[in-house]
Amino acid sequence: MNLQRTIKKEINCFNIGLHTGRKVNMKIKPAPADTGIVFIRKDLLDATPIEARYDNVCDTTLATTLGSNGVTVSTVEHLLSAFSGMGVDNAVVELDSFEVPVMDGSALPFVNMLKEVGTHVQKKNKKLLIIKKPVSVNNGDGSAMFVPSDEFKITYEIDFKHPVIGKQSYSMTFSDEGYEKEICAAQTFGFLKDLEFLQAKGLALGGSLKNAIVLDEKKIINKEEQRIENVFVKHKILDAIGDLFLLGMPIIGHFIAYKSGHRLNNLLLRELMAKKECWEIVNCINKEEVHKLNFLKKIPSFKILDAIRA
Numbered sequence: 001m002n003l004q005r006t007i008k009k010e011i012n013c014f015n016i017g018l019h020t021g022r023k024v025n026m027k028i029k030p031a032p033a034d035t036g037i038v039f040i041r042k043d044l045l046d047a048t049p050i051e052a053r054y055d056n057v058c059d060t061t062l063a064t065t066l067g068s069n070g071v072t073v074s075t076v077e078h079l080l081s082a083f084s085g086m087g088v089d090n091a092v093v094e095l096d097s098f099e100v101p102v103m104d105g106s107a108l109p110f111v112n113m114l115k116e117v118g119t120h121v122q123k124k125n126k127k128l129l130i131i132k133k134p135v136s137v138n139n140g141d142g143s144a145m146f147v148p149s150d151e152f153k154i155t156y157e158i159d160f161k162h163p164v165i166g167k168q169s170y171s172m173t174f175s176d177e178g179y180e181k182e183i184c185a186a187q188t189f190g191f192l193k194d195l196e197f198l199q200a201k202g203l204a205l206g207g208s209l210k211n212a213i214v215l216d217e218k219k220i221i222n223k224e225e226q227r228i229e230n231v232f233v234k235h236k237i238l239d240a241i242g243d244l245f246l247l248g249m250p251i252i253g254h255f256i257a258y259k260s261g262h263r264l265n266n267l268l269l270r271e272l273m274a275k276k277e278c279w280e281i282v283n284c285i286n287k288e289e290v291h292k293l294n295f296l297k298k299i300p301s302f303k304i305l306d307a308i309r310a
């Protein structure tokens with residue numbers, strides 16, 4: 001697990017885009033070590049490849065959008081989340097549209113595709129970013145932060161004034177197995193009034209009950225039973241895992257979020273990288289050795305969610 005990975009063979013994917021409602025062709029190809037994830041727009045002549053990096057995020061309205069030299073690709077978070085969850089470090093993603101296919105609104109279809117082709121271990125160590133000191137950002141009543149930890153942990157709380165959602169919180173220590181079992185199948189969700197408004201403006205034309213959990217004023221209008229418990233907060237975690245993957249390497253630290261989203265997740269990465277005293281990059285080594293690194297010092301225990309609201 002300390003070595004970089006790519007996929008064993010090419011993946012072909014064909015599904016609609018969330019905003020256009022039109023079919024999108026996407027190919028995911030193996031890539032050499034240290035490539036990272038790179039998006040290429042095949043519908044544009046000589047389009048600049050777009051590296052999946054936090055500083056290439058150019059829009060966070062409704063989804064995470066990457067851009068470089070005027071070329072953009074949108075709705076990348078579910079695919080990136082699947083790459084992170086399955087431990088894929090290097091791949092080239094080719095597509096003939098400005099957006100990644102929406103699939104069923106979760107990362108599960110991408111996870112299944114990655115599992116079907118398998119991964120190839122490369123002869124190059126992963127890099128790890130170790131959180132050494134707390135870093136936080138906030139926006140209104142939302143907040144996000146990193147604090148030191150000897151593993152990658154996630155604690156997330158949401159609070160919606162809706163009878164079905166209300167307050168939900170979930171905490172996990174990240175692992176491939178935990179991601180696949182608890183997170184990747186969590187579908188995106190939205191409100192019927194917002195969907196109708198967006199579609200009237202020519203947006204979210206591909207949004208439907210097939211690729212989202214849709215709520216009216218009182219209830220979920222989808223007839224199918226939800227796949228997993230706490231689906232709403234778990235989808236936010238799914239998104240966050242994709243957003244944090246834009247750092248370009250695994251994180252050893254505790255990500256704590258309260259009413260966060262794509263914008264705040266990206267702001268946290270930018271704040272983190274601006275504060276070089278708060279992190280250190282090392283070659284990935286065995287977990288037992290990570291515990292021995294002298295800069296991994298546990299901070300005093302405290303009530304996490306109370307602290308980030310302060």
